[in-house]
Amino acid sequence: MAAPALLPGLERTSLRQQALDALRRAISSGQLAPGTPLVETELSEMLRISRGTLREALRELQLEGLVSSGARGGLSVRHLNAKEIQDLFAVRAALESLAARTLSSLPDRSTMIATLRDAIEIMARAEHDGLEERIEADLNFHRTLVALTENETLVRSWQALEGTIRMSIMFAGEDRAVSNMNVDRHTEIVDAIETGNPAEARTTIITHMDEAANNLVA
Numbered sequence: 001m002a003a004p005a006l007l008p009g010l011e012r013t014s015l016r017q018q019a020l021d022a023l024r025r026a027i028s029s030g031q032l033a034p035g036t037p038l039v040e041t042e043l044s045e046m047l048r049i050s051r052g053t054l055r056e057a058l059r060e061l062q063l064e065g066l067v068s069s070g071a072r073g074g075l076s077v078r079h080l081n082a083k084e085i086q087d088l089f090a091v092r093a094a095l096e097s098l099a100a101r102t103l104s105s106l107p108d109r110s111t112m113i114a115t116l117r118d119a120i121e122i123m124a125r126a127e128h129d130g131l132e133e134r135i136e137a138d139l140n141f142h143r144t145l146v147a148l149t150e151n152e153t154l155v156r157s158w159q160a161l162e163g164t165i166r167m168s169i170m171f172a173g174e175d176r177a178v179s180n181m182n183v184d185r186h187t188e189i190v191d192a193i194e195t196g197n198p199a200e201a202r203t204t205i206i207t208h209m210d211e212a213a214n215n216l217v218a
Contacts, residue, residue: 019057030170034079064163082217089213093206100201102149104193116190138181172216180212
């Protein structure tokens with residue numbers, strides 16, 4: 001008798017996740033531009049979900065840093081300024097350079113290098129796809145870099161930034177966003193880690209992040 005009662009909960013969870021994914025994609029791709037008001041009545045009708053389910057998705061997006069609350073409590077797509085972009089990439093440089101140093105210091109890192117090169121291959125294939133696929137391939141590379149360290153504190157710290165990272169991608173428009181996803185620039189990171197020189201790996205990441213930030217705010 002108890003089993004059927006579980007089905008509505010599963011359905012609501014599925015709808016919330018679908019709404020979350022759809023809104024996240026729309027924000028990351030620029031379809032919902034920074035500063036766009038998020039009106040519950042309009043969005044719930046567009047997504048064909050209840051306002052309660054929509055609110056759950058919007059709360060999650062707020063936690064991820066994609067949505068911000070105004071003075072009167074209304075929600076809108078978060079707008080990052082140039083300083084916030086530079087600050088974000090400085091923190092990313094600190095986190096991901098730690099990951100690169102860690103991996104470069106391992107005596108046996110061949111399997112991890114292969115995994116990173118697989119992630120680069122995904123990026124290369126995505127060059128022929130749409131913007132959404134390219135964004136996900138880029139994030140997958142950096143997420144993989146951090147995850148391979150098996151440093152849970154580092155992983156959680158990077159994950160806490162993921163929403164803001166998504167928000168930063170479209171800061172200067174699609175052309176600049178795509179140029180930061182260049183495969184060769186990411187191959188340089190893996191090559192540096194493969195050398196087994198932690199200092200070189202660290203410097204390569206910091207240079208990568210500095211160039212990416214400067215490209216976006218120039």
